[in-house]
Amino acid sequence: MQNQLNIFEGPDAIKTFLDPGKNPYLPLVELPSTLNPYSGDNVRIFAKLMNMLPLGNVKAAPAFNMIEEKFLSGELEGVNRIVENSSGNTVSSVALVARHFGINNIQSYVPAEISWHKLLMLLFFGIEPIVNVEPENPVEGDPQSGVSKARADAMKDGVINPGQYHNDANPRAHERWTAEQIWQQTSGNIDIFCAGLGTTGTIIGNSRSLKSKKPSLRVVGAMRAPDNYVPGVRTEKLLKMVGFDWRKHVDHIERVETAKSYRLSLEMSRAGIIVGPSSGLAFAGVLQYLEGLKAENRFDEIRNGKTGNITCVFPCPDGPLPYLDEYFKYVDPTHFPAIQNEELLLNKP
Numbered sequence: 001m002q003n004q005l006n007i008f009e010g011p012d013a014i015k016t017f018l019d020p021g022k023n024p025y026l027p028l029v030e031l032p033s034t035l036n037p038y039s040g041d042n043v044r045i046f047a048k049l050m051n052m053l054p055l056g057n058v059k060a061a062p063a064f065n066m067i068e069e070k071f072l073s074g075e076l077e078g079v080n081r082i083v084e085n086s087s088g089n090t091v092s093s094v095a096l097v098a099r100h101f102g103i104n105n106i107q108s109y110v111p112a113e114i115s116w117h118k119l120l121m122l123l124f125f126g127i128e129p130i131v132n133v134e135p136e137n138p139v140e141g142d143p144q145s146g147v148s149k150a151r152a153d154a155m156k157d158g159v160i161n162p163g164q165y166h167n168d169a170n171p172r173a174h175e176r177w178t179a180e181q182i183w184q185q186t187s188g189n190i191d192i193f194c195a196g197l198g199t200t201g202t203i204i205g206n207s208r209s210l211k212s213k214k215p216s217l218r219v220v221g222a223m224r225a226p227d228n229y230v231p232g233v234r235t236e237k238l239l240k241m242v243g244f245d246w247r248k249h250v251d252h253i254e255r256v257e258t259a260k261s262y263r264l265s266l267e268m269s270r271a272g273i274i275v276g277p278s279s280g281l282a283f284a285g286v287l288q289y290l291e292g293l294k295a296e297n298r299f300d301e302i303r304n305g306k307t308g309n310i311t312c313v314f315p316c317p318d319g320p321l322p323y324l325d326e327y328f329k330y331v332d333p334t335h336f337p338a339i340q341n342e343e344l345l346l347n348k349p
């Protein structure tokens, strides 16, 4: 196992710590039967905890890979500014990695509706936000989109745009680390992989790698149901601005609602797998897909001949804390205990 003792030292200790390939494997945790309604059908469901990457979210992997590939190809020479389109996870990860490659000036296009909390997070990490009004019906290459504006800025000398929506180093990061780990951790016994669709880097990288080793693998893409909100993941309409040809890597699509995503991530968190709304969405994608298979009596079609099980894996992109207030908006209040003596509180929102 890589870096079993989990020690980082010497002058490049932090840079090494930010490298997903120099860290121990991320946990793959099986859900208990209380969270898995199909455990009696010999279906096993595993959460892959991408939120345990050094930067606390899935984007640490593509951020490191995008910057490292540009460094190795010589593209970072003379660069003093990075511009990305991202409202949080990606640009924060890019900023922390880029500083170790000598680039300190980081800017990010953010949508006008960005939450104040997320904006504060960018300022916390020393990132300069550029507020942009996104087109209502974005398509790939729309000049008014933050994605295109960041790309256009990178035409100037000394500026680069990592380009998470079209740079293949994003899915390649998942081939290099995520899929490789899942393959080894499951000993190749994986039958269903389901991930949320944001930039689609996670699903493309894992699908490419895992299907090349096991063509019978079912890849399920989980997207937001129309007009439903889940941070980091897109609706079908919003996926139109993604530059990757993600559809050819996905066998099946599940549409998931906001309330279900938040509730399932709350349930996982209370059980000890502390993950955020888009993890709930990916988990919901697994459950909805299994529900459809069971209704059509198709479990045996997928069941692994050797183990007799159906093994499902879904990645958990980040934790719940950046969205804590949103849980009280989207989850039914009956899920929360009452506050005793609430009238005595001195600080109430």
Ligand SMILES: Cc1ncc(COP(=O)(O)O)c(C=O)c1O
Binding pocket: 058, 059, 089, 090, 196, 197, 198, 199, 200, 201, 202, 203, 231, 232, 233, 278, 279, 317, 318
């Ligand atoms: C919280 C969160 N969930 C899910 C995703 C989706 O992952 P991907 O961009 O690889 O499709 C992202 C990506 O930004 C994210 O930040």
